[in-house]
Amino acid sequence: MNHVKGPLLEIDAGDREATTVGVTEERRSFVGGRGLCTKLAHDRIPYDADPLGPNNRIYFASGPLQQSGMSFTGRMNCTGLSPLTDGLLSTNAGGYLSRNFVDTGHSAVEVVGAADELLVIHVTDEGVEFVEAPELRGATVPEVTAYVQRERNLDAENVVCIGPAGENQVRFACVMTYESRAFGRGGMGAVLGSKNVKAITFEGDAAPDPDLPEDVQREVHSAAATSxxxxxxxxxxxxxxxxxxxxxxxxxxxxxxxxxxxxxxxxxxxxxxxxxxxxxxxxxxxxxxxxxxxxxxxxxxxxxxxxxxxxxxxxxxxxxxxxxxxxxxxxxxxxxxxxxxxxxxxxxxxxxxxxxxxxxxxxxxxxxxxxxxxxxxxxxxxxxxxxxxxxxxxxxxxxFAAHDGRVLHGQGLSYAVANRGGDHMYSTTLRVEYAGEVDPETLDGKPELVVRRENHAAIRDSGIVCAFAGGTDHVTEETLEALFECDYEDLQEVGARIVELERHFNNKRGMDREADTLPYDLPGIEDALDEYYALRGWNTDGTVSDDLVGEYAAADD
Structure with a gap:
């Protein structure tokens, strides 16, 4: 199975130190992007960490598809303990950052600790530089971009940063890139703010050679251009x-x-x-x-x-x-x-x-x-x-996102069980309900549908491929098989592992079936929850056994 290349770069903002760590098995078992970051976060963030404390860790990662020149792959993943949901959460953003990130030669970057002064951190293929930037206190996102251009001669596409909302630890503050592209949901901007990190830049010339079928890349790119x-x-x-x-x-x-x-x-x-x-x-x-x-x-x-x-x-x-x-x-x-x-x-x-x-x-x-x-x-x-x-x-x-679970019952179930909460992208069950492929106003058959689509979304976010590629049928299950050089059902298993690690981490923070609730009545929801948990092999209270998660340590490709 194709997976991302390169070591993990661990950055301690408090000590202003950076080290590289081998993560070969994690990359092989979890592909990259959301999968790799979820595995690292699950294993390295203490279960009792304060989301806005120094022990929380925030991860950025690309996937194997960012080593290509294929359409629908200009995306990055960000993972951490959310100050909004108090659980493990991943979010991703488009723009032009991903190729610059890959050029540093790292599969993932982790930031831990908390600085005593406002910092800008520069990551290159040759090392890490910490620069105090008190003049950026209260700066907006465009002002941070202008600073980086002036002081470092880097463009907006090299930068992730926070605005005043992140500094002020607004619980739904974003990490921004390219000024208008957001790692949007769950408050990762507040996490960077709690670490007193205003911006991180990425540049280098150490991108690994892509190991992806060129004919598939050309086919997808051509379809995108002519759609x-x-x-x-x-x-x-x-x-x-x-x-x-x-x-x-x-x-x-x-x-x-x-x-x-x-x-x-x-x-x-x-x-x-x-x-x-x-x-x-x-x-x-x-x-x-x-x-x-x-x-x-x-x-x-x-x-x-x-x-x-x-x-x-x-x-x-x-x-x-x-x-x-x-x-x-x-x-x-x-x-x-x-x-x-x-x-x-x-x-x-x-x-x-x-x-x-x-x-x-x-x-x-x-x-x-x-x-x-x-x-x-x-x-x-x-x-x-x-x-x-x-x-x-x-x-x-x-x-909540816009897609109303009161009329899209499968999407309502998805909101209830999603480890991220009221986020439409966790399964995008809404798409088949809008399209009329299934009856939207019933939960019959929806638990299995939600499981499959959650798994699919997890591998999509690990690849990383844009969600719109699947929604427009430019990247199909067969395309993913060719790109990752494996059966689609094997990808489903990887997706299931990612979802279960998120759930297990959240279980350790006290979340169980009682958290899988909606603010409105949905007929049949309790039976649907039972079926969903059974399909996943979880306990009836919505928890994942330690034994099940323990098996992932030995998982391979």
């Missing part, structure tokens, strides 16, 4: 009106199922503001959304569908420019647009101020700086709901 998929023009917003009209676009903080102004913030509205093509590293699909409003001069990248939901329909904002402004503020300050938009919607509900775009933008800024009510909202909905007097629309303390 006429709507997503190439409108990104994920292309389905906004379809979802609103036929399923549910949560509105007014989940009070309503549809938004009367969906067309004003949907795919056509976004495409009207798009002024050029945008892409990730070496990807010919080019589905990103550089947008500009000529009247105001506002420029941003996006918004994508999740932001259209969180800052649009859920806040009852029906002007695409207002949503673009919210999107840009989140990028500048380093905030997850899904969690932040939902938190703002909860605040609007508490004040009966739906539709107040000016208040939305003011509140985003207050969250990033923890000013006034922003200090409460920076904790996330779960920790603020009682004081706000609103319903807690989260799973495992993570705010």
């Amino acid at each position: 006429d998929d709507l997503m190439r023009r409108q990104g994920t917003t292309g389905g906004t009106e379809f979802i609103n009209d036929n399923f549910s676009l949560p509105t007014r903080y989940f009070e309503k199922y549809s938004f009367e102004h969906a067309d004003a913030i949907g795919g056509d509205a976004v495409e009207e503001k798009k002024y050029r093509k945008g892409s990730c590293s070496v990807c010919a699909f080019a589905c990103k959304l550089p947008t500009r409003d000529e009247a105001t001069g506002l420029e941003t990248e996006g918004p994508e569908f999740e932001t259209v939901f969180s800052f649009g329909s859920n806040c009852e904002i029906g002007d695409i420019v207002d949503v673009m402004k919210s999107n840009e503020l989140c990028d500048v300050y380093g905030l997850d647009t899904i969690s932040c938009g939902n938190v703002v919607a909860a605040y609007l509900a508490s004040k009966d101020e739906f539709g107040n775009a000016e208040l939305v933008h003011e509140t985003v800024e207050k969250i990033a700086t923890r000013e006034g009510v922003g200090d409460l909202l920076a904790e996330g909905i779960s920790r603020a709901a009682d004081e706000l007097g609103v319903r807690n629309y989260t799973v495992k303390d993570m705010e």
Whole structure:
């Protein structure tokens, strides 16, 4: 089985030391990306660590596909103990970072400890340099990029950084790269902030030679370049009106199922503001959304569908420019647009101020700086709901994505069991329900579907291949078999190991079946949980046995 190459680079921010560690067996058994990082985090982060303490560790990793020149591979993984969910969590980002990371020659980079001064860390194929940068205190993401360009002659594509939200340890702060691409969910930006690390740069000339079939790479790249998929023009917003009209676009903080102004913030509205093509590293699909409003001069990248939901329909904002402004503020300050938009919607509900775009933008800024009510909202909905007097629309303390489990029951089950909580990308069961391949309003057959799709997503995030490649059928199960040189069922087994390690770690932090709950009733959910656990070979209380996880130490390729 093909897997990522190179050692682990361990960086201690407190001691300002860096060492390389061999991780050959981990790479062979867990491929790279999310899989490799999950294995390392499971084994190296103490079960009782404080997510915002020095013993938490944050990991960055590429996968074997980042050694290629294939479309849909311009992505990176980030893993750590989440300050939002209090569990092990992985998130990934696109952009242009991945090839620069691979050029350092490392399969993964780990940051532990906490610095006594604000640091910028430079990682190259020749070593690591620690630079104190107190002048960056409070700097926005574009200001950090400008600093790195000025001081190091490196571009935005070499940088991961945090904005003020990360420094202020907002629980849903992002790690940002290329200014507008986010390691979005779960608060990894707050983890870097707790370590007093403002930015990390990657550069070098030590990329390993790719060991991937060239004919498959060419086929995928050609398909991406010639596709006429709507997503190439409108990104994920292309389905906004379809979802609103036929399923549910949560509105007014989940009070309503549809938004009367969906067309004003949907795919056509976004495409009207798009002024050029945008892409990730070496990807010919080019589905990103550089947008500009000529009247105001506002420029941003996006918004994508999740932001259209969180800052649009859920806040009852029906002007695409207002949503673009919210999107840009989140990028500048380093905030997850899904969690932040939902938190703002909860605040609007508490004040009966739906539709107040000016208040939305003011509140985003207050969250990033923890000013006034922003200090409460920076904790996330779960920790603020009682004081706000609103319903807690989260799973495992993570705010929901747009795809409504009340009408997509398989997606609802996925939210309940996902180790990340209310995250749509953990299984993307929503896709087959939207497509009509299965009846959306039943849980019959859904546990097996969720298991298979969770496993698939785990290996996708370990490869690493963009989720849109599978959603547009450019990277199929057969393509993955060819790329990884193994049977697809073997990949399913790797995915299962990744999911189980995440679950085992979270079990050790006290999470079990009681955490696999939804804030609304879903008929048959308890029976579906029983079936899901049985299919995975877990205990009926949602826990993974130590013996099962112990077997992974001996796993090989």
